[in-house]
Amino acid sequence: MTDTAILMPAPMPAAVIDALDRRFALHRLWEQPDAGAFLADHGAAIRGLAANTLAGRVDAALFDRLPALEIVANFGVGYDNIDARAAADRGIMVTNTPGVLDAEVADLTIGLLLATIRRLPQADRYVREGRWPHAPFPLSPTLRGRTIGILGLGAIGKQIARRLEGFDVRLAYHGRSRQADVAYDYHDTPVALATACDVLIAIVPGGGGTRHLIDADVLRALGANGVLVNVARGSVVDEPALIEALQSGTILAAGLDVYADEPSVPDALLALPNVVLLPHLGSASEHTRAAMGQLVVDNLTSWFGGHGPLTPVPETA
């Protein structure tokens, strides 16, 4: 163990805490009775930060309190919880956990898509409520004949598309630019993609650049047979506009893993029969969370061993 001080603002899996405890002087901020007082007393010694979405905003205001901070290792591929530009301005490295969760999130997306279209949670409730002996479950919509638009064809988007190739559906995408090595149809705006599709899967990064990319216009373009699946960030969708579109039949259904203000889910969504709601499960298997945790530990270990970051985010690479 070294005396290098690492701050963990919010709990992470026990294996990560144990591994960091063995290597560094780990400070568990959530166990402190007064976090502000702890930062005032010890902030100047902190050289590494192990962050996750529970940690709150990791931004200039926090960096001001941690003048010796060298690296923020984020538990998660999305790092919209971190102001990476403010970090870059101060020469602070930011790392995330790409790659190790792509397949898991893609699997979950396929499950959520099928659950939403074939109404699997509703059917499960139907059996449990003892309704089957009285009448068959109503026929569902279908995936057959659909065109699926992927909003954000990055590493995870590509794994989703690869899985969907086995489902005999047409595929299209929108992203910042057309990708030369991709055969799916490219559309240069979200509205154009939604117009061409009857399923829209959101898997873009969160943050200011993608806020409300899916708004009332996109939902109107998706149309009355349209299904939205959001496995990106809640901020990507204008949630009130989505609720209105689901209530009015502007779109058919939605499968949501993420929300504007997690972990609270609006009552209006809970009341809707045509939504499937998951509690942000994209990467949430034991296998994949362990791999993500290991990458957090490995990034910090590599950095403080003088070998640089393993998976730096582009802003600080």
Ligand code: GLV
């Ligand atoms: C999960 O949402 C992640 O960004 O890893």
